[in-house]
Amino acid sequence: MPRAADGPDLKQRLVTTFQRCVANPVLRRVPLHTLLETTGRKSGLPRRTPLGGRRVGDSFWLVSEFGEKSQYVRNIRADPRVRVRIRGRWHEGTAHVLPDDDPIARLRTLPRMNSAGVRALGSRSGLLTIRVDLRTRD
Template structure:
């Protein structure tokens, strides 16, 4: 069941939701470097900036391509309010992802809780 849910959700995201959301000026975006291709990969995310950190939760944890990219190369860029910031991403499996979602934007957090199967907190340390 988890595998089927993952396949359905990621297919909808890849071909419908992500292309539409990337075009929204206010959408937060995460840019990683493809672990195989070496080219930039951009995905919409929903999180919150706290000082020089940006926090979000991956709904499929290590099965998410962008998490695999982060594990291969933690250097990322994040678009917040239309401006790009460089930083280093850190997967935090020890963090309580469900609790973390309570501190993040409600709409995205609700979707992640409903759609997700393997929640994983990610912290991006933003460069100055």
């Protein structure tokens, strides 16, 4: 039986296992679903994570539900060069982890369904804003 102190970590393990084994394999195949592609910090291989967020001008904004504990955040810390698939098109960019941004306020500006999921499944104290500066094509 998990102790009360293990609650958030147990929640993260359960949510992450469900996402890795069930949700992510399905969502990666949906052509118009948004994906973040990072480079694995250990393997060097591309890692594609389905997520939600919103493009605003030449930036893509998202909130990580488990913050620094998320594998894609750790990958961004190791190599901020990423790609984002938005509405079926890939865009290269540079990701910036923004610990000083208010993730709760940021969620109010992002798509409602995704924001509700992040609030419900994530750790309120662990939420973390990420901005991807997209490169424009010449």
